[in-house]
Amino acid sequence: MTEEIIIAGFGGQGVLSMGKILAYSGIMQEQEVSWMPSYGPEMRGGTANVTVILSDDRVSSPVLQSFDTAILLNQQSMDKFESTLKPGGLMIYDPNGITRHPKRDDIRIFQVEATAEAARMKSPITFNMLVLGAYIKVNPVVDFENVILGLKKSLPQRHHHLIPKNETAISRGMEMVHEAKRTP
Amino acid sequence: MKEIALMKGNEAVAEAAIRAGVDGYFGYPITPQSEVMEYLMLQRPEERTGMVVLQAESEVASINMVYGAAGTGKKVMTSSSSPGISLMQEGISYIAGAELPCLIVNVVRGGPGLGTIQPSQADYFQSVKGGGHGDYRLIVLAPASVQEMADFVDLGFELAFKYRNPAMILSDGLIGQMMEKVELPPQKERVKEFDQSWVITGKTQDRERNIITSLNLDPDLQYEHNLKLQEKYKSMEQDVMFEKIDCDDADYLLVAYGSSARICQKTVDMARSKGKKIGLLRPKTLDPFPSAELAKMSRRVKAMMAVELSAGQMVEDVRLAVNGKVPVYHYGMVGGKIHSPDDVLSEVEDKFIGGY
């Protein structure tokens, strides 16, 4: 198994830390992992993306042109990465703020209304965990328990009181995710 | 029990430095390697091992702090990225001339000038052909993973002390910024005994005084000194290191180091799945360079291609090594852009077309 994922959105949406938790979850599941961020001033209020690879074998290239999964959290990311999905690939996106929805018909497309739900939960910082939950529901490459272990590993001790809240958000994301209706 | 962590390459260098028993780190912030010093400061190494970490006012100062401290026989290092390493060249030349061990980490970004903060391998010439003035060489290690970023710290010091020569880890923004699983090396003690034949720790009754210098006003002495250096550089060749991936039956050979080797590894997989016999030779040491191995391979393969994130630097050494025996192509990307495995594959299919 090798799963090549791109996660992209605004800086501040927790894109990089979501990738990190996913990579840690992979380690907990005895996988080989890599996490390669976009870096630099581009991130200051702009867009951020990270490539995460989970594999049973040694990870070769940490930079890729095409992906098995794309998790897209704003319009720029949608515009940039929709075309990079491999045929049969998986897209998960938050429809919030999206005006040009995906068009491809050779991929599986799911939605999770994470922005709205995070606002409803009055917990904007758990936005990325809702999305992570959605992902592991649709594509269970890592087990829920290992995600929680990964979460513990990647959060510094002083933030461990936030774990239950994040756990709830992951579960909520798993419940909420649904297949996108095709806009004709 | 194995200690496994998920870390950036830059953080792995820092953690490995503490564990290698390094005595001192001197640095100045620069993207994409600032995490090295940031991680060290966060770890309170003065409490963990007694290691000293100091933010200098510039890279000129950091390398000269290293120069000073290296003369006392302690394990000292610095890290920076391209523009900062350029500033250090004077100091590096002095350290090489005075034959002192130290470790310099370059997390390369695209140049020339201020350039870009994105990954590049365009400092190859600077690292293996001198960089500073005079006939000197560095020991140059090229990590291709976060694990090697950690492992090469200790290895770098081992070689630096073996040859009393500055060693460099030539990495780039990709290896520095990405996170991978690392098995952390065990904690080493800091060295307490110093080689009294050359260190300046204070002249005691039982030895002659020691002087650290790179100056020989007498041309005969400087001539002798240079010959001795050249002999040393020659002897370093025994420590050449490389990795061969799918080379046994390869018709065509890619040659790549560091991040580019990682990209090529995937290209090899892709090519192999199409039944094309491509192999990859990955130098782990760029100086010494695996010339002998490449010469050997040139008798077996039909052509080679050096793949690097530059306009063509390492390719010159590959050509020198095979000496016209087989065609040596170059494929590169410049200015902080990164080629993808697919890019390399299409170049491979294009250039190595004869075989297929």
Added chain:
Amino acid sequence: MDIKQIIKEENQVYRRTPLMTEATLSYCPGCGHGTIHRLIMEVVEEMGIQSDTIGIAPVGCAVIAYDFMDIDMSQAAHGRAPALATGIKRLWPEKYVFTYQGDGDLAAIGTAETIHACNRGENIAIFFVNNGIYGMTGGQMAPTTLEGMKSSTSPYGRNSETMGPPYKITEMVAQLPGTYYVARHAVHKPGPVRKAKKAIRQAFENQKLNKGVSLVEFVSNCNSGWKMTPNDSNIWMEENMFKFYPMGDIKVEGKLVNGD
């Protein structure tokens, strides 16, 4: 009333500074850099010296100041702006030459160039933006970082014993005979902005006299690097930075203001 009747020259209370380009500022919202850029360009415009002004951009957040200032500019290596300015001014003495530098650029890596340009009394203006941190590289400690202040390379607060105390390079260079005008200002409120602009004007006017360096320091905020909201950063700046870096003239017409 029709909107066209409102948008008229005589109703205009604010306009984009003509010598600022139309490029969107790359600075974080709330950052002082943009205001200082604008003030310098206003002065250049008011003095009518656009065609005689040459600016030097630093390495720091203001590295692309040339994208925003509509004048001829050169971009220096980190810390070397005063050397570039020297080279230009010596060969073009009738031009107005200024550098624009952060604290890392001017007071760490460029200390030698700063001190020696000041000591030689180069007839240039130096605009020094002191935000107590390395903004561009992500919030590392600067030579001006206050004691106890947290940064990414002083995560437990600056410890003067091991990291050295913050230092006032502005007061230091004021001691050199080559400086003619040295002052410290801020741009976080309208009052200070007016004073800061006068100081910038003074620094440009002084170049006509050929009497040496005019250095104006701006104590400014880096809300991103300090990890504060813009407003909190300005309050924190007033309460902490201004105590250590007091506002006002330090040297006027070649004479130290405090008379020592």
